[in-house]
Amino acid sequence: MGSKPIYTEAQLEAYLKRIRYNxxxxxxxxxxxxxxxxxxxxxxxxxxDLQRHHLAAIPWGNSGLHYSQHHTISLNPDSLYEKMVERGLDGYCMENTGLFLIVLRSLSFLVYATGGRVSHAASKGIDNGQFFSFGHMLLIVIIEGIKYMVDTGFGNNGSTAPLRLQEGVAATCIDPSEMRLVRETIDEFTDKTQKIWIYQLRYNAESKWLPMICFNDVEFLPQDFEVMNFAVSQTRTSWFTKTFVCQKMIMDEDARKIIGQCIMAGQEVKRRMRGQTEILQVLHTEEDRIEALVKYFDVHLRKNEIEGIRGLTSELI
Structure with missing residues (x-):
């Protein structure tokens, strides 16, 4: 049985500086x-604290599929570290959460990864009870025998704190939105006695709970994520291959809670705070977007990476 990768003390120190850990x-x-x-x-x-600082420091995004010469995503532990810690770039779910998994393991947390299905409600805004195939990574952290779901790679509506695997206990996500876990069957299951964890979110106390991700607490192995990563990053039906997006959480001045998000999608950079959305900048050209990545996300791309988007459907012309 192969050993699980860990980072050195020097790498952990650099990671903590990267996420501005206090x-x-x-x-x-x-x-x-x-x-x-x-x-x-x-x-x-x-x-x-580590999850919150990670969310506010390392952007969730898919620049590797658009701003590169190779248009691929590597889950190699050293590649993840070089990309998101040393280079200060973004990463999508299996990169961001994959990095966090190795960090937690290196700090001696009892932690493993599992796979999740993203709901149509999360990606399309339509709650039809359906989910896509496995394409998301979550972590299960065990503390004093209690399991918690941890996620640093879901983007806009992701969880902002560890959630205990128990049913129906709501917690603040980003005020006024709330998050919770329930254990239910899903419409597409044949055997309705089968139950699965569902991460849900509602935008305020008056709105409906919407399913975001469903998952079980069964450990997935690196080879499982290699298959998932290939499907998400390379198939022509995956929206990740067609659309560029970048997002980062915003912490309060005391670094005690997440209070908002900065989102680059389409031709806009938006900030969401306290349930209100403000357009910070409209992007007309590639030059606009490259400058905005530096200004709002501290993401600095190299010349050859910038040229990698030429001719793609995601290019701003």
């Missing part, structure tokens, strides 16, 4: 040492 204020204690000490006394709180 650690020890003394030079005698490294950020990694600070995190390890906090895990001993408050593992769940430390996990929540």
């Amino acid at each position: 650690g020890a204020n003394t030079q005698d204690v490294s950020l990694v040492q600070d995190v390890r000490q906090r895990i001993q006394t408050d593992a769940l709180g430390t996990l929540a």
